[in-house]
Amino acid sequence: MNRIITLIALAAAFISPAAPANQEIRLDSAPIDVRDVVSLQSGARTFVNYCLNCHSASAMRYNRLEDLGLTESQIRDNLMFAADKVGELMTVSMTRKDAKDWFGVVPPDLSVIARSRGANWLYTYLRAFYRDPGNATGWNNLAFPGVAMPHVLWQLQGERILKEEVVKDGAGREIKDEHGNSRKQIRLETLTPGLMTAVEYDVLARDLVNYMAWMAEPNQVMRKQVGIIVLLALLILVVLTYLLYREFWKDVH
Numbered sequence: 001m002n003r004i005i006t007l008i009a010l011a012a013a014f015i016s017p018a019a020p021a022n023q024e025i026r027l028d029s030a031p032i033d034v035r036d037v038v039s040l041q042s043g044a045r046t047f048v049n050y051c052l053n054c055h056s057a058s059a060m061r062y063n064r065l066e067d068l069g070l071t072e073s074q075i076r077d078n079l080m081f082a083a084d085k086v087g088e089l090m091t092v093s094m095t096r097k098d099a100k101d102w103f104g105v106v107p108p109d110l111s112v113i114a115r116s117r118g119a120n121w122l123y124t125y126l127r128a129f130y131r132d133p134g135n136a137t138g139w140n141n142l143a144f145p146g147v148a149m150p151h152v153l154w155q156l157q158g159e160r161i162l163k164e165e166v167v168k169d170g171a172g173r174e175i176k177d178e179h180g181n182s183r184k185q186i187r188l189e190t191l192t193p194g195l196m197t198a199v200e201y202d203v204l205a206r207d208l209v210n211y212m213a214w215m216a217e218p219n220q221v222m223r224k225q226v227g228i229i230v231l232l233a234l235l236i237l238v239v240l241t242y243l244l245y246r247e248f249w250k251d252v253h
Contacts, residue, residue, distance in 0.1 A: 027124045028120065028123055029123075030206065032210040041068050043208045043209070046204060051208075055109065057215060059089075060089065061088065062079065062083060107149070125143040128142035128144075137150040158191070158192050160190050161191045166183070166184055
């Protein structure tokens with residue numbers, strides 16, 4: 001039932017209002033839940049298949065995926081393509097020099113990217129690629145204009161192009177800005193459909209962001225649980241301290 005609700009929410013959020021061309025893109029809310037083990041396992045699979053080819057996660061070890069309910073053999077057989085031992089770090093064989101020569105920049109380490117950029121930014125970024133012949137890779141991104149990274153998930157999402165339209169009021173008149181220029185909106189239009197539907201791709205992006213949010217702090221669920229227990233313990237101590245205070249001073253006038 002929860003999965004159905006999530007799919008409906010993602011479908012409703014897929015077509016968001018277009019952002020004015022002269023304004024920063026509005027970030028979509030990432031419907032993540034780091035307690036959803038199925039989502040985390042799906043995100044881990046996408047991460048090692050599509051992200052770990054160029055990006056490393058040098059603060060993460062493969063065997064930490066056992067916390068997601070995976071066995072060592074499952075990790076070794078299905079999620080390890082660039083390592084020999086399950087205890088190794090998630091690194092890539094591509095050197096920084098090669099990365100600089102091929103992409104112009106070194107792909108960042110993704111270990112804590114979710115804490116650095118935020119889950120909403122990552123979710124928006126993964127869904128904001130479009131074809132741009134003027135860019136070196138042939139791709140661009142609304143959330144990261146001039147991005148050096150190509151759209152590695154394009155076969156799943158499909159190809160989209162950027163459309164710019166003049167904003168008009170209810171009477172069909174162009175709306176001007178404070179400088180007298182016509183206000184414009186931008187939107188992404190599907191050019192070639194992908195292997196996934198829009199909702200299916202949004203679920204994949206959600207799962208990938210969910211995994212990266214978990215990877216940035218694998219102990220976050222336990223940390224929050226321990227925090228609640230500590231607060232409850234402190235609350236009990238406050239009550240006991242107050243009762244003890246009243247007992248000590250009850251005969252003092």
